[in-house]
Amino acid sequence: MMAACHLMLLLNALPITAKTERTWYTADKLARLQTNLERHGWARALRDAAVRRAAKWSELSDDELAALVIGPEVPRAYDIHNLGCPVHGAAANQGGLYRWGIDHQHPFQIRCPAGGEVYPSNDFGRYLASGMKDRALLTGEFADDGRGWRDPRTGEKYWFVAYYAHWSMMRFLQPAIAELALGAVVAPDPDQAARFAHQCALLLWRLASYYPDYLYEKQSREGERNPSYGGRITNYIWEVGWVGPCALAYDAVWPYLRADTALQQRSGLDGEALDAFLRERLLRTMAVDITSGQGRCRGNYGMHQAALVQLAAAMAETERAPTSADMIQWVLANPHPVVDSDMGVLDALENLVYRDGVPQESPGYNLGWVVNLSQVAEPLVEVGRDLYQHPRFQRLLTWPFDLTVAGRFTPALGDSGDMFAGPVALSPTVCAAAVRHFPDPRLAAVVRATPGAARDLFAPAIEDTLADIPAASTAGPRSRLFPGYGLAVLESGVAGSLTAGVLHYGSWGHHMHRDQLNLLLFAHDNALLCDVGYPEQTDAYNPRRYGIWSNTIAHNTVTVDERPQERGPTRLLAWQPTGFAQVAEASAEGAYPGRVSLYRRAVMQIELSPERTCLVDVFHVRGGKRHDWSIMGTQSELTCVPELGPVQSRGTLAGADVPFEQFYDDPALRDKPLGTVSYGGYRGSGFQYFTGLRRATLAGAAVATFKLTEPLKGQPARPWQGLGLRAHLLGWEQEIIACEGVVQGYRQLPPKVPYLLRERRGEDLVSSFVTVFEPYRETPWIRRAAALTAGDDAVAVEIELVDGDKLIVVHSLSPGRALRVGEACRTDGQAAGLWLAPDGTVRRAMLLNGTELSAGAFRLAGRGAVGAKVAAVDYQRRRLTLAAPCPRPWPAPGAALLIDPGGRSEAVTVAAMIDERTIALADADLRCGGGPVISIETAGNRLVTNLASPHARSGMTVINARGEPQGRLADGQRWTIARGELGPLTPDCFPADDGARRFAIAVVGPGDEVQLPDLASYQK
């Protein structure tokens, strides 16, 4: 309160607010509230619940409430220590982090979730009352002066008081503000509403009196480790969470401020000054924190944009910068983004969201984009900016449906999900907001499924909107390609019994793991080839995050030379999504630059019946001295034929003398106590995390079987009895290793999961890891799988089924070269599949990019892949014109044209052939970047813009707002444009048709080479 008095002097100089009414809870919103209350029982129930929540806080006295605001002199920490409790260690982290007990009736005390004991040993409240000066009050064994108790044995600090300060502000103060505010808006009793408003305003005033003085980097545990980590009460990401509740609360209590004499007395401010105090100290500080880009309040993409829209609406600021109009402009088209996450929404949709609608992070974090941008879009509609009509925003809203594979899973790539790959799904709230403006049947289906979850007191009732939207179609198998995100999903079976093989070849860089060419498999309602997913913490001090979970060896790919992958560029090399034998193929030599000359995976998914689909998987690696092929199984028992040897009794995969979790291959980390240093720089193998090793030698063929075991308590229901996955391992000179790896220490997860490895060593090693994955129910259906001879650059597999049928599957690195496969088969295709009846007649056949597939008297002819040059692109209608007629047969709808296969990973998909030279594309959008043209430097053919386009690559075509090509992006200083025959670059190249000059980068343009694929198929 002393602080407030001298602040009042400062505030006399402030202008009077322009706000004259509630501007978030507008008259329209309040009228909709009244209508809903009159008509709907659910609305009255929601209102009553909101009043009850507010009334609970309202039972506290003003002094008790005010004490929920902890001043900046008390440090904050979201974690006591990485390794848990000083007494119980990591046992305190079992079942999740941040589970220490706190209670605002017992300030500054926390209770260990493992042992129930209380820390610190001193009464910190008394020490605080002494001005944090009387150190005689720091009594007992675990005394904490706010900056943590130091363990005399290890020197490690444990932050008890700071943990309380952080979590009590988050768990008590933040909801108290939000719930009292909503109570003030909806309470039917005017006296009760006024009391809620008074108490809420009291909290806002207390918080405002401190707010500019919260400086996270100087007042936190994180700040001691990383002094440039900004924020205020909390770190800069979580800080965003304060903005919306405070902005809406300010709007909620605003009509009461001038009559609140109790608060005016307590604060020493009259109504006007109190209003100005809240605006200046709290809201304007927040607005400047965001718009200045200084990193005090910056969330994941869309979080601070959504918060700023709420701030703009609540403040209705017309005088002082940033005005509310400035804030909206910043959200849509920030002219000076300091970092990518500050980019305006319209530019971010073009540059940070891939053209397939998926943002550039792990699926879980990408869902955050949808949630956050929905919160930006919804209020913007009210000010006349309708993002829901933007095509890429529509794709952003719907990718979670497309990324749901086998009916119910989302690949747990990067920091996302867990080994069971539960769906990354849109909430009914997001869908309800969106479907009012964008009537997609899949959005409507989510709302219909849980109508109660999408209720909004201030919006029109959703039933009226849903009545006009048709039902979503039941999903059958649908293979799909995400050409920007770098994900190929092969699906087969029928609705209710789908198999999906997922090949990840993306190079997105946020919350990623070192997992390029990861292969996941889903069948029989289970994730069978798994990914650990989200680590226990995304904290660099957690040894397992970088030691194992983001490391290459934890993924279904190949580790070269006991090192993790880099994140290199990748190429898509085949995409064939139709028929009984589908194909996806990609390479990622950039994952091991300078170490490998070939790093490529081809996956052929063969469907024999809805219940019987197998994957023939070929992984080629050339270069290096050691190759470790790995797969992570699901919760299961792993056995092998031939039988595995005895369990290695000592050590780990890193060696019999390397103990579990020792960072043996990093001298800087090796001898440090776990959890005391950052592991962000670790570039070792992670092999120290694998134990229980049993070995066998692969001599031709082996069969490893993962038999599913019963779900543990807390796991989602899923079938398991009689289900399994067999991996037929083909090859020579490989050591098979079955072992156990660790997953997150959560109660519902198994403590260990089986891993299957194949190891090869040698000089300048050449490996082809060939596997047939056979998901089965009750009994296996493959009798045996064997490699056939096919030549150096090719792999051929013969698969005998228990019913007498036979499959021959071929993959070649050199399409066009004639191969003799086994006894009687010939082909020159990139991929080929033959399905033979017991009498040798051909049931089905598939030939990709070849001229011949023959077996005995059977012959299937194709034209082979051909290259073609693009003469022109119509970017508006999304059509390609080829320089020469397309040879027949023409590519079928769904076929992928690989663009400049020698360089980029991009592909476009055929919708239809219009005529022999014109191809209509199925791609919704051909742009992968773009922005405003700030100026043109004619001398260097340079275009100057204000933002980054991380997905644009040299050689791509630059177009203007009319879709007219202006040259290609050249190497060197961005954005230098190679103009070819077009003459010097001038401002006229980018006309300002809609008032702003803009450019875009297109993934295909005139002069590009494309591959016209060829598919020949036969069905008896």
Ligand SMILES: [Zn+2]
């Ligand atoms: Zn404990």
Ligand SMILES: [Zn+2]
């Ligand atoms: Zn992963």
